[in-house]
Structures are given as structure tokens and as C-alpha cells.
Amino acid sequence: MAELFTVGNFFTLLMLVLLQAVLGFDNLLYISLESRRAPADKQKFVRKLGIALAIFLRIGLLFLLVALVDKVKATLFTIPENPFVSGEFNLYSLITLAGGAFIIYTAIKEVFHLIMIEEANHAAAAAKPKSVGAVIFWIVLMNCVFSFDSILSAMALTDVLPVMATAIIIGGILMIWLADKVADFLQKNRMYEVLGLFILLIVGIMLLSEGGHLAHLSFFGHAIEPMTKSTFYFVIAVLVIIDLVQGRYQRRLLAEKENRTAQSSTSEHA
Numbered sequence: 001m002a003e004l005f006t007v008g009n010f011f012t013l014l015m016l017v018l019l020q021a022v023l024g025f026d027n028l029l030y031i032s033l034e035s036r037r038a039p040a041d042k043q044k045f046v047r048k049l050g051i052a053l054a055i056f057l058r059i060g061l062l063f064l065l066v067a068l069v070d071k072v073k074a075t076l077f078t079i080p081e082n083p084f085v086s087g088e089f090n091l092y093s094l095i096t097l098a099g100g101a102f103i104i105y106t107a108i109k110e111v112f113h114l115i116m117i118e119e120a121n122h123a124a125a126a127a128k129p130k131s132v133g134a135v136i137f138w139i140v141l142m143n144c145v146f147s148f149d150s151i152l153s154a155m156a157l158t159d160v161l162p163v164m165a166t167a168i169i170i171g172g173i174l175m176i177w178l179a180d181k182v183a184d185f186l187q188k189n190r191m192y193e194v195l196g197l198f199i200l201l202i203v204g205i206m207l208l209s210e211g212g213h214l215a216h217l218s219f220f221g222h223a224i225e226p227m228t229k230s231t232f233y234f235v236i237a238v239l240v241i242i243d244l245v246q247g248r249y250q251r252r253l254l255a256e257k258e259n260r261t262a263q264s265s266t267s268e269h270a
Contacts, residue, residue: 012160016167017174027146028175030103030203031139032183033110033196037130046132047179050139055172057140058147059165065151066161086218092148093214099145100207107201111194145207195243199236206232 031047038046076094079087151164186196205227212224 013163013167016164017170027143028178028182029196029200030142030146031175031179032186033200034106034135034139034142035179035183036187038132038135042132043183044180046135046139047183048176050136051143051172051176051179053136054140054143054147055169057144058151058168058172061144061147062151062164062168063161065148081218084220086216087212088216090214093211095145095148095211096207096214097211099142100204100209100211102204103142103207104201104204107197107204110197111201195239198239202232202235202239 031050035043035047035050071091073090073092075088075090077089079085079089147168151168186193209224210226213226215224217224
């Protein structure tokens, strides 16, 4: 037991908590957006309970992956090499591909809800809240999908299970604290809702590229390469800058239009 409380394990724990924070941003964004589907008075409860349940499942998944890491990465089936497509799929790659596809579907569906509402009834139907149980289910499920990369990365840093489990618990507590803040920010600043959905779309693309790389997918002789985290954050930074510039430009155009309208009104009265 005394071997657990070493300087090396302490610094490893700090690194794992930092890793959880960096890799958990995309998960946090999904949780914040998904929780808004629940009734307004239940959204905070949904976020807290969903993440709390996900922490226990992450710890269970950690022990499962430690015991079955070779089987998770074992090949389930292959697509023989041919001029069009080839691949070698395992359980890890299939889960990652399915998670990416679902997130892309969710983001695109929400974008269409925002831009294709033509009448009040349609708007009401699009905004109809989901049940608390359904929202919690999807938060927990997608949390587990997102946890694969962080758990496998943690396993590469240490083989001390208590250290990894502690990092997961601390990361989950931080996520519970930050989820309300991110959700409140998006609620108060609705202009960033579209930005959040497009970031979520990039998250889905990142998961698809990672799953394709894990499956050694190749189309027309070109292998799928994973999107790195540095590329992911660079794309997010570009999207945020574009959104800020676009918002400022729109406000400038609106101010110029109001000035022209005021000048025209003054001329008519004169």
C-alpha cells in the first residue's frame, strides 16, 4: 500500500488528470448540448447524474480494458485488400466509428432544426424535450465512447490501477463542475449555439478518422489518418475566430443600416 504514495505516482496522477481534462473537452461539449434536450428544470440534474453514472462505468471499463485489452484490440473481421476499400476491424475501432457517426448525425440534425424551421408548429416539434431517462442514457453511453482514448492513454502511462481510477474520479468531478458553466454560457449566449454544433461535428469527424485508422481502413489505396488533438484544437480556434469576426462584422453592418435608415427618415421629415 505504501508503494502507492510515491512521488512518481503523484506526478503520474497529475499528468492523468491533465490528460482527462484535455481529452474531455469534446465530451463536455456533447454533455452540455445533449442536456438541453431535457426539460429545463431537470437539465442540471441530468448533467450531474449522467456524469456521475459515467464515472462508475468508466472505472468498470478501466478494469475491463486492463483485463481484456488484447481481446478489445483483437481482429473481429477483415475486408480483403482490393482496389476500392480494405480494413481490419476490432471492437475498439467499431465503437469509435459508431460513436463518431452518431455525433455527426446529432450535430447535422440539430443544425437543420435551427435553419429549416418554417412555421411555429414545426419549431415546437423540434424543441420538444426528451425524457430525463433518455438524455441520461445518451450522456452515459457517449461518455463511455469518449473514455476509450483517455483510458488507453492512461494505461500507456502507468499500470497502477488505483492511480488511474483516482484520475477518472477527479476528472469526473471537474466535468460535473464545468458542465453547468458551459451549459449556462451556451444558454446565455445563443449566438454560439451554432458554433458549438459545428465543433461537435468536428468531434465526430475526429472520432471517425481515429476509428478508421484503428481499423486500418483504406479507400482507393489511401489509408485513413487520424486527426491529431493539436489539429482538432487548431480547427476549433479557427472556428471561434471566424465566429467572432463574423459577429463583429454583422453588428457593424446592422449599425450602418440603422444609420442609413435614421438619415433617410430625417431627410423625409425635412
